Each structure stands twice: as C-alpha cells, then as structure tokens.
Amino acid sequence: MADDAYEGRAGVGRVEAFSDGVVAIIITIMVLELHPPVSERMDQLWSLWPIFLAYALSYAYVAIYWVNHHRMFANATRVTNDLLWSNMLLLFTLSLVPFSTSYLGEHHFSAGATILYLVTMLLPSIAYAWVQWTIRRTGRQDEHALAYHRQTLRKGAVSSFLYLLGIPLTLVSPWLGIACAALVALLWFLPASPVDRLFRR
Amino acid sequence: MADDAYEGRAGVGRVEAFSDGVVAIIITIMVLELHPPVSERMDQLWSLWPIFLAYALSYAYVAIYWVNHHRMFANATRVTNDLLWSNMLLLFTLSLVPFSTSYLGEHHFSAGATILYLVTMLLPSIAYAWVQWTIRRTGRQDEHALAYHRQTLRKGAVSSFLYLLGIPLTLVSPWLGIACAALVALLWFLPASPVDRLFRR
Amino acid sequence: MADDAYEGRAGVGRVEAFSDGVVAIIITIMVLELHPPVSERMDQLWSLWPIFLAYALSYAYVAIYWVNHHRMFANATRVTNDLLWSNMLLLFTLSLVPFSTSYLGEHHFSAGATILYLVTMLLPSIAYAWVQWTIRRTGRQDEHALAYHRQTLRKGAVSSFLYLLGIPLTLVSPWLGIACAALVALLWFLPASPVDRLFRR
Amino acid sequence: MADDAYEGRAGVGRVEAFSDGVVAIIITIMVLELHPPVSERMDQLWSLWPIFLAYALSYAYVAIYWVNHHRMFANATRVTNDLLWSNMLLLFTLSLVPFSTSYLGEHHFSAGATILYLVTMLLPSIAYAWVQWTIRRTGRQDEHALAYHRQTLRKGAVSSFLYLLGIPLTLVSPWLGIACAALVALLWFLPASPVDRLFRR
Numbered sequence: 001m002a003d004d005a006y007e008g009r010a011g012v013g014r015v016e017a018f019s020d021g022v023v024a025i026i027i028t029i030m031v032l033e034l035h036p037p038v039s040e041r042m043d044q045l046w047s048l049w050p051i052f053l054a055y056a057l058s059y060a061y062v063a064i065y066w067v068n069h070h071r072m073f074a075n076a077t078r079v080t081n082d083l084l085w086s087n088m089l090l091l092f093t094l095s096l097v098p099f100s101t102s103y104l105g106e107h108h109f110s111a112g113a114t115i116l117y118l119v120t121m122l123l124p125s126i127a128y129a130w131v132q133w134t135i136r137r138t139g140r141q142d143e144h145a146l147a148y149h150r151q152t153l154r155k156g157a158v159s160s161f162l163y164l165l166g167i168p169l170t171l172v173s174p175w176l177g178i179a180c181a182a183l184v185a186l187l188w189f190l191p192a193s194p195v196d197r198l199f200r201r
Numbered sequence: 202m203a204d205d206a207y208e209g210r211a212g213v214g215r216v217e218a219f220s221d222g223v224v225a226i227i228i229t230i231m232v233l234e235l236h237p238p239v240s241e242r243m244d245q246l247w248s249l250w251p252i253f254l255a256y257a258l259s260y261a262y263v264a265i266y267w268v269n270h271h272r273m274f275a276n277a278t279r280v281t282n283d284l285l286w287s288n289m290l291l292l293f294t295l296s297l298v299p300f301s302t303s304y305l306g307e308h309h310f311s312a313g314a315t316i317l318y319l320v321t322m323l324l325p326s327i328a329y330a331w332v333q334w335t336i337r338r339t340g341r342q343d344e345h346a347l348a349y350h351r352q353t354l355r356k357g358a359v360s361s362f363l364y365l366l367g368i369p370l371t372l373v374s375p376w377l378g379i380a381c382a383a384l385v386a387l388l389w390f391l392p393a394s395p396v397d398r399l400f401r402r
Numbered sequence: 403m404a405d406d407a408y409e410g411r412a413g414v415g416r417v418e419a420f421s422d423g424v425v426a427i428i429i430t431i432m433v434l435e436l437h438p439p440v441s442e443r444m445d446q447l448w449s450l451w452p453i454f455l456a457y458a459l460s461y462a463y464v465a466i467y468w469v470n471h472h473r474m475f476a477n478a479t480r481v482t483n484d485l486l487w488s489n490m491l492l493l494f495t496l497s498l499v500p501f502s503t504s505y506l507g508e509h510h511f512s513a514g515a516t517i518l519y520l521v522t523m524l525l526p527s528i529a530y531a532w533v534q535w536t537i538r539r540t541g542r543q544d545e546h547a548l549a550y551h552r553q554t555l556r557k558g559a560v561s562s563f564l565y566l567l568g569i570p571l572t573l574v575s576p577w578l579g580i581a582c583a584a585l586v587a588l589l590w591f592l593p594a595s596p597v598d599r600l601f602r603r
Numbered sequence: 604m605a606d607d608a609y610e611g612r613a614g615v616g617r618v619e620a621f622s623d624g625v626v627a628i629i630i631t632i633m634v635l636e637l638h639p640p641v642s643e644r645m646d647q648l649w650s651l652w653p654i655f656l657a658y659a660l661s662y663a664y665v666a667i668y669w670v671n672h673h674r675m676f677a678n679a680t681r682v683t684n685d686l687l688w689s690n691m692l693l694l695f696t697l698s699l700v701p702f703s704t705s706y707l708g709e710h711h712f713s714a715g716a717t718i719l720y721l722v723t724m725l726l727p728s729i730a731y732a733w734v735q736w737t738i739r740r741t742g743r744q745d746e747h748a749l750a751y752h753r754q755t756l757r758k759g760a761v762s763s764f765l766y767l768l769g770i771p772l773t774l775v776s777p778w779l780g781i782a783c784a785a786l787v788a789l790l791w792f793l794p795a796s797p798v799d800r801l802f803r804r
Contacts, residue, residue: 016617017620020617020620020621020624021624023621023624024621024624024625024627024628025624025628027625027694027698028625028628028629028632028698029628029632031698031699031701031702032632032635032701034699034702036702036705036706036709036710038709042715045715045719056695059695059698063691063695066621066691067687067688067691070614070617070618070621070682070687074614189688
C-alpha cells in the first residue's frame with residue numbers, strides 16, 4: 001500500500017537509532033545480574049560461572065542480532081507501518097532475553113530453564129523474518145539486495161529450526177539444547193565463511 | 202514569538218534523538234520487573250502472568266507513543282521553547298509508566314491499580330496534545346501537515362476521553378478499564394485502517 | 403592550542419549524542435526509586451510523595467541542563483581536549499543526581515539530605531561553566547554567540563550563588579534550601595522571560 | 604578481504620552510535636551501586652567512600668575509552684566484519700567494568716578485588732588493540748592517520764603492561780595495583796602532553 005509509506009532514508013535513520021538504543025540497553029542490563037558476592041572467598045566468585053556463561057552467550061546472541069539488523073536496514077528505503085510494527089515486535093521479543101538469561105543462570109542450565117531460553121531465542125528469529133520480508137518487499141530491489149535477502153532468510157529459517165530442534169533435545173540433556181543455540185551463533189558469527197556460500201548457492 | 206525559535210531541522214534532530222533515548226530506556230527497564238522466580242517449578246513461572254501481561258500492554262502503549270512521536274516530529278521545522286518543554290513534560294509523564302505498570306502487575310489488575318494505570322495513561326495523552334499543538338503552530342503548514350494534525354488531534358481527544366471513561370468503569374470491573382486502554386491501543390495500532398478514515402472525514 | 407583541536411561539526415555531533423545518551427539514562431533511572439508499595443491501601447501510595455516530589459524536582463533540574471546543553475553546543479564548532487573532558491566532568495557530576503535525589507526522598511527532605519542535594523546541584527553548575535568557557539573560547543565568535551555566552555554565564559553564576567546560599571538557609575529550614583533550588587529552576591525555565599532581559603543588559 | 608566490507612561512513616556512524624549507547628549505559632549504571640544509607644547519620648554517608656572512589660575511578664577509566672574510541676573511529680572508513688566483532692568484544696569487556704567496580708567498592712580495595720579489577724581493565728585494553736589494528740588495516744591510510752595509530756598503539760601496549768605489572772604488585776599492597784591503574788589513566792588523560800611526544804618519537 002503506497003500511501004502507507006511516508007518517509008525516506010531520514011525516517012529509516014530514526015528507526016535505526018531507536019532500535020540501537022533499545023538493543024544497547026538490553027545487552028547492557030543483563031550484566032546487572034552479575035551481583036558481586038558478599039564473601040570475598042574465591043570459590044564464591046567461581047560459583048557465579050553459570051550466570052557469567054549465560055550472560056556471555058546472550059551477549060553474543062543479541063550482538064548477532066544487532067549486526068544483522070544493521071546490515072538488513074541498509075537495504076530499507078522507506079518507513080512503512082509494517083516495518084515500524086514488525087521492528088517493535090522484534091525489539092519486544094529481544095527484551096525478554098535478559099529475563100530468560102537470568103533464569104538460565106540462576107537455575108544452572110536446568111532442562112526447564114534451557115527450554116525457556118530456546119523459546120526466547122525462537123521468538124525473535126520469527127519476528128526478525130517478518131521485518132526482513134517487509135524490507136524485501138518495500139526496500140531496495142536490485143540484484144545485490146535480493147541475493148542478500150535470499151541468503152539470510154534461508155539462514156534464518158535454519159536457525160529457527162535449530163532452536164525448535166533444541167527443545168526436544170533438551171529433554172535428553174540440557175547441553176544438547178545449548179549446543180543447538182551455540183551452533184546458530186556459530187552460523188551467524190562468520191558471514192564470509194563457507195557456511196554462507198552454502199546458503200548463497 | 203519569533204525570537205523564541207533558534208534552530209532548524211538539525212536542532213529538531215537532537216530533540217528527537219534525546220526523546221528516542223528516554224523512550225528506549227522507559228520501554229526497556231519495565232522488563233526488569235520480571236524477576237525470575239527462585240523455585241524452578243513451572244507454576245512459579247505461570248504465576249508471573251499478571252506482571253508479563255502488564256509489561257506487554259505497557260510496551261505496546263509506549264511503542265504507540267514512539268511511532269506517533271516519530272511521525273509528528275517529521276512535521277517540526279524548528280525548536281522553540283514550547284516544543285522543548287512540552288516534549289520534556291511528555292517524557293516525564295511517560296517515565297511514570299514503568300511505576301504504574303509494575304504496580305498493576307504486582308496487584309494483579311486490582312481496581313486501585315487499574316485506576317492508577319489509567320491516570321498514568323491519561324497524563325501523556327494530554328502532554329502529547331500540547332506537543333502537537335506546538336508543532337502545528339510552528340512547524341510545516343502545508344495541507345498535508347494540517348490534515349495530519351486535524352486527524353490525529355481528534356484521535357488523541359477520543360483516546361483521552363476513553364481513559365477518563367475507563368476510570369468509573371473500573372469501579373464496576375477492572376477489566377472494563379483495561380478494555381478501554383486496549384481499545385485506545387487498537388485505535389492507534391492501525392494508522393491506515395477504516396478507523397482513520399473516520400477521523401479524517 | 404590549535405593542534406589540540408581535531409574535528410569539525412561531525413565530531414561535535416558525536417559528543418552531543420553521547421551526552422544525550424548519558425543524560426537520558428540519568429533522567430530515567432531516577433524513576434526506578436519509585437518502588438510500588440506491597441500493600442494496596444491508598445495511604446501506602448500517598449506515603450511515596452517525598453520520593454515522587456524529589457523525582458519531579460530532579461527531573462526538571464536535569465531537563466534544564468539538557469535544554470541548555472543543547473543550546474550551548476549549537477555554538478561549538480570543533481572538539482578540543484578541554485571540551486571533551488569538561489563535558490565528561492559535567493556528565494559525572496550530573497550522574498550523582500540520582501543518588502542525592504533518592505537520599506532526599508527517602509529522608510523526607512531532612513536538613514542533611516537537602517544540603518547533600520544542594521551540593522550535588524552546585525557541582526554540575528561549576529562543571530557547566532567550564533564547558534561554556536571552553537566553547538566560548540573555541541566555538542563560534544559572532545556577536546550573537548558572544549551575547550548568548552555573556553547572558554548565560556551570568557545566569558549560571560547567579561545559580562551557583564543561589565545553591566551556595568541555600569546551604570546555610572537549610573540549617574534554618576530545609577524548605578528554604580529547596581526554595582533556592584526551585585528559584586534556580588524558575589530562572590532557567592523561561593529563557594525568553596523578563597528575567598533574561600535582566601541578564602542580557 | 605575486499606568483499607567483506609560493505610559500507611562507507613554512514614555504516615561507521617551507526618556502529619559509533621551503538622557503541623555510544625552501550626558506553627553511556629555502562630558509565631551510568633555504575634552509579635546505581637551508590638545506595639543511599641537508611642540511617643541519616645553523617646558517618647553512614649562517609650562509609651560509602653570506597654564505593655564512591657571505585658565509581659569515580661571507573662568513570663574516568665570508561666570515559667578515557669570513549670574519548671579514544673571517538674578519535675580512533677574518526678579514522679575508520681568502512682564497516683568490515685572484523686571491525687564489527689572486535690568492537691562488540693570491546694564493548695563486552697567494558698560491560699564487565701560495573702561488576703568489578705562494585706566488587707572493588709564493596710570489598711574495600713582488598714587484594715582479591717583489586718586483582719579482579721586489574722584483569723577487567725586488561726581485557727578491554729587487548730580488545731581495543733584488536734579494533735585499532737583493524738581500523739589501521741582498513742581505514743584511512745594517510746600519514747596523519749598512520750602516525751596516530753603508531754603513537755596510540757604504543758601507548759596501549761604500555762597500558763596493558765602496566766595492568767599486568769599491577770597484578771603481582773597488588774600482592775605486596777593493593778594500593779600499588781590501584782596506582783598502576785591510576786598511572787594508566789594519567790597517561791591517557793592528557794593527549795597533548797609531553798607524555799605523547801614520548802610515544803610519538
């Protein structure tokens with residue numbers, strides 16, 4: 001719907017800036033879960049490892065979203081209603097990450113906490129796909145942009161599938177579920193890797 | 202007062218950026234109310250639903266403000282004293298949302314908490330009208346801008362009325378008050394909807 | 403020192419953006435002090451008034467800083483070492499406001515808390531003067547800019563004096579100290595007021 | 604790898620903006636550790652000095668990083684994968700500063716807390732070097748930029764060494780370790796100082 005769109009790159013810039021603000025806060029408030037232990041004994045500090053590990057994992061996870069959001073929005077050319085609201089939904093799902101991260105850390109990677117974590121990872125991957133479909137429809141239409149969308153939408157679908165797969169695997173062992181999440185991180189971490197050539201076809 | 206205005210679009214940009222920062226923080230710190238339960242039993246997790254529902258409602262509510270703030274400021278052309286201070290008042294009233302949200306969640310949508318919530322929703326709707334009147338007076342004056350202001354100021358007045366109406370209705374049942382708030386959200390959620398044609402006349 | 407300066411308006415823009423981020427966080431985290439009371443009785447809610455009043459006062463106070471920072475930086479043309487560090491000191495002193503605000507609210511505007519609050523207000527007013535002297539020396543040198551600096555530096559000196567004056571007055575009654583702080587707010591609230599003509603000469 | 608880079612200064616701008624957001628939050632949330640004491644007696648307030656001192660030290664420390672990040676990124680001309688991820692790692696290591704700061708403050712500059720603090724200072728200095736090597740490789744290549752990199756990379760190496768040196772010295776006395784950290788701060792605080800001429804050669 002043409003009349004739905006009302007702004008060019010300047011409007012896109014403000015959506016990016018707002019998203020950056022929200023993601024910056026999400027990624028940073030997670031560290032507040034790392035409460036310094038009252039006692040000074042070293043083993044007290046070591047006992048924080050699950051909370052630290054959960055923080056590091058979620059940091060990498062949200063950082064990957066930011067890096068990809070940054071690249072994807074370089075293809076957006078105007079602000080539509082769909083873009084605003086799909087992006088708001090993406091930020092909402094990401095805002096749940098600190099909760100499930102601290103749940104994961106405090107319950108030491110138990111099966112229940114891991115499943116909750118995988119669900120919290122699945123939700124933004126679906127919202128992200130909606131944002132990307134919107135930009136693909138309303139943004140740059142050159143061959144380079146379309147190839148980018150083709151490749152990353154596939155990669156996104158594989159990621160969502162891996163999170164889903166992680167849920168039953170967690171019932172076998174939570175570490176299998178965490179391995180699924182870590183595999184997704186690996187998949188996105190190296191954008192110029194042979195993995196990408198696989199999705200590019 | 203002409204001598205009151207001192208800057209063009211660059212100044213407006215900084216006001217937008219500051220507002221984005223404040224709104225990004227408001228929308229994100231609300232999630233900090235979602236404390237992970239100590240026990241790992243699933244019913245403990247379920248018992249968080251009022252806090253989660255209150256968070257989701259307020260997220261939608263603040264997101265609607267941001268989306269409309271974004272559109273409205275596209276019509277601003279210079280920074281006046283009125284614009285700065287009405288915008289600061291708007292951000293102040295929005296900053297009370299996390300408080301009434303957590304009050305609503307912790308008191309399980311009781312009558313008292315719902316009334317406080319509706320009042321906290323009423324205040325930004327009044328401050329927003331002040332900002333918009335300022336931009337209408339000092340910003341773009343073309344037909345498109347004036348039509349935008351006419352339509353959204355009407356919609357805003359209806360919203361304020363619905364919040365007011367929700368207060369006595371809450372005394373009948375808190376869910377009637379929440380329904381009023383949800384109706385306002387619906388009204389703003391779909392800017393290209395038939396609802397808008399109604400206000401556009 | 404000419405070789406000290408290394409950037410034009412683009413560099414200034416990033417300093418503004420960083421300052422906006424810090425101020426946005428300072429102004430927003432203060433609301434976190436408003437903890438919803440556990441009991442639902444209305445008198446519990448009323449008992450929050452000193453915390454709410456302290457929040458509203460500090461919000462106005464930090465908002466005034468932002469508005470003036472915004473105007474002052476419109477006169478900066480390049481980033482010097484002095485500008486970066488005086489601005490960092492200003493942000494540091496402002497970052498203490500949430501602490502003294504919550505101290506003021508929790509100790510119900512006692513003499514000790516009011517003095518701490520006035521000191522926390524005095525510090526940024528001194529740091530602000532340093533930033534302004536730097537911009538006056540290195541920024542725009544036209545008549546309009548110089549008149550702006552002359553007027554606001556005087557107003558700043560009067561503000562600092564009022565905070566200082568408030569300290570002994572607090573020993574008589576804390577409300578006299580708060581009145582001094584409120585008077586400063588009033589002085590800055592209306593930049594196009596007769597008050598300004600007074601400082602403009 | 605040329606095909607790895609995909610954006611010019613606009614992309615760099617968004618990386619800067621995101622970094623500014625994260626650093627602004629890191630620098631500001633540290634002040635939340637300054638909880639106002641319940642009792643109003645002045646000695647209660649004085650007993651906060653280690654937390655305040657740790658906050659001021661870390662504020663200076665993160666501020667130095669921001670100032671240098673700001674200068675370094677003025678030399679970046681395009682966004683590469685290396686730049687994005689080295690910068691994300693830098694922000695991650697900086698996000699640990701609030702934790703070790705509050706640990707340092709609550710454990711009154713004990714040996715264990717000081718060592719943890721020095722390690723938390725060492726990590727960003729290594730990540731920062733990676734970011735700088737990336738910008739040196741992919742950014743501006745003129746003589747001015749290369750001289751800047753040569754000088755600051757040396758200064759960075761000396762800083763990392765001082766943090767390392769501080770660790771064994773802390774076992775003698777924690778204040779020797781803090782002195783090492785303070786020496787690094789001094790080294791960076793005055794960029795136009797004779798110290799710089801030393802590194803410039």
